[in-house]
Amino acid sequence: MESDTIVALSTPPGEGGIGIVRMSGSNSLNIALKCFVPAKSKRKNAPSLTPRKLTYGHLVDEKGSIIDEVLLCYMPAPNTYTREDIVEINTHSGVLLVKTIIKLLLKNGARLAEPGEFTKRAFLNGRIDLIQAESILSVIRARSEKALKAAQKSLTGHFSEEIKNILLELQEILAEIEAGLEFYQDDLQDEVANEEVLLEKVRKLVSKIEQIQKKGDKGRIFQDGLKTVIAGRPNVGKSSLYNFLLGEERAIVTEIPGTTRDLLIEYVKIKGIPLKIIDTAGIHKKGEIDPIEKIGITYSKKAIKEADLIIFILDASLGITDEDIWIYNNLIAENADAVLFLANKVDLGRKINREVFKEKFKTDFYIEISVKTGEGLNKLEDEVERLAFSGEAIEEESIIVLQLRQQELITKAKKHLQNAMQAMERGIPLDIVSIDLQLAVDTFHEMLGENIGGDLLDNIFSKFCIGK
Numbered sequence: 001m002e003s004d005t006i007v008a009l010s011t012p013p014g015e016g017g018i019g020i021v022r023m024s025g026s027n028s029l030n031i032a033l034k035c036f037v038p039a040k041s042k043r044k045n046a047p048s049l050t051p052r053k054l055t056y057g058h059l060v061d062e063k064g065s066i067i068d069e070v071l072l073c074y075m076p077a078p079n080t081y082t083r084e085d086i087v088e089i090n091t092h093s094g095v096l097l098v099k100t101i102i103k104l105l106l107k108n109g110a111r112l113a114e115p116g117e118f119t120k121r122a123f124l125n126g127r128i129d130l131i132q133a134e135s136i137l138s139v140i141r142a143r144s145e146k147a148l149k150a151a152q153k154s155l156t157g158h159f160s161e162e163i164k165n166i167l168l169e170l171q172e173i174l175a176e177i178e179a180g181l182e183f184y185q186d187d188l189q190d191e192v193a194n195e196e197v198l199l200e201k202v203r204k205l206v207s208k209i210e211q212i213q214k215k216g217d218k219g220r221i222f223q224d225g226l227k228t229v230i231a232g233r234p235n236v237g238k239s240s241l242y243n244f245l246l247g248e249e250r251a252i253v254t255e256i257p258g259t260t261r262d263l264l265i266e267y268v269k270i271k272g273i274p275l276k277i278i279d280t281a282g283i284h285k286k287g288e289i290d291p292i293e294k295i296g297i298t299y300s301k302k303a304i305k306e307a308d309l310i311i312f313i314l315d316a317s318l319g320i321t322d323e324d325i326w327i328y329n330n331l332i333a334e335n336a337d338a339v340l341f342l343a344n345k346v347d348l349g350r351k352i353n354r355e356v357f358k359e360k361f362k363t364d365f366y367i368e369i370s371v372k373t374g375e376g377l378n379k380l381e382d383e384v385e386r387l388a389f390s391g392e393a394i395e396e397e398s399i400i401v402l403q404l405r406q407q408e409l410i411t412k413a414k415k416h417l418q419n420a421m422q423a424m425e426r427g428i429p430l431d432i433v434s435i436d437l438q439l440a441v442d443t444f445h446e447m448l449g450e451n452i453g454g455d456l457l458d459n460i461f462s463k464f465c466i467g468k
């Protein structure tokens, strides 16, 4: 496919050891040779470079003055990242220098690449499908080794294969329906038997998709971090715990209630699980609240609502207060499975009684800790691990890293299949059922990037950085 030649800096901008400027397109080599002088030849338009080998030389402007000392690599199509001719120029990395080099290449006929355009070309030229293309984003953004491994597996096409297999099974079902519509026209009994078999097949597909969703949920935790919110009344020790978990004095801790106002967000690993851990403003309903604290409390409430794990802290030395109960009932109870109760400050006293606790919070499980003395804090880590995955061991095969678009399409495909399943259960004619099945097929095609519109593609690749 003939297309223009694009150029971009593929390494992060700024000062660095090396910057790599990359071109892709059928004109890459021509453009490069217009401004590259290999060291030995001392002249422009030197004999062709050896493909895939670095050649030392200089970039020169139209007057022949040296712009930079570089290493240049020419990779001919089709065995390249984009399946087009690629030229990569290793330069010294500096903001102005790289800008000058890119300007020079633009002047010689290249066009500035859009974000993700190299990867988009890899997709458009059929080297990778859209699931693989998106997994490149997951590889770049992985926050843990497990997420990285899972993303790399998707990049090799593992997850695409899974989707293609489901597609194949779906298409078989559709073909059987079509054949059956003619074949069983006169034989009601066989038709019913056939429908049972088809229904069973659809059910199996739904459960396969549910498995993928489960793996995706785990993948999300390893990719984005388990969203962990530390919540509670003012002054119970939330920020103190936050600092302990981070291993640094990140949040301000004082004896004045209402110290924390903003949400503080950091990433930390506990037992290999990445947590996106959020310290919040202490919530209270009574007394004077200044406007800043009020906004802080609104943020706290929102964070609690969206949390995967809520660490709810009480002050053991004061006992359970009405405010604790109010906070629990109004903000936390709806997410009760995701709560870890901590009774802090046991060094100052233990006024929490298990029976009362159970009566108020419907569980008697809480951990007594003292952030000050360190008591109980190791138990806390065990519990975080247990709650993160409901006690399940996490095998590598059991996670998939999904981009948001993929998650949404999987949910959509499942919905179509469930509709088909329910329709079959209600005895709705198969030619009508096949409409839902076809919609599921279309959704999986969309996941793989088949028959997908230009705008949608632009949107997907705009999430990549320039130069990728």
Ligand SMILES: Nc1nc2c(ncn2[C@@H]2O[C@H](COP(=O)(O)OP(=O)(O)OP(=O)(O)O)[C@@H](O)[C@H]2O)c(=O)[nH]1
Binding pocket: 233, 234, 235, 236, 237, 238, 239, 240, 241, 252, 253, 254, 255, 256, 257, 258, 259, 260, 261, 280, 281, 282, 283, 344, 345, 346, 347, 348, 369, 370, 371, 372, 373
């Ligand atoms: N004795 C004792 N004091 C503690 C303990 N944990 C925290 N504190 C103290 O309690 C006070 C409040 O701690 P913070 O961590 O600021 O409490 P917070 O929940 O973040 O408070 P707000 O940000 O106001 O909502 C500070 O003076 C801490 O030093 C503990 O385990 N024992």
Ligand SMILES: [Mg+2]
Binding pocket: 238, 239, 240, 251, 252, 259, 260, 279, 280, 281, 282
């Ligand atoms: Mg605080």
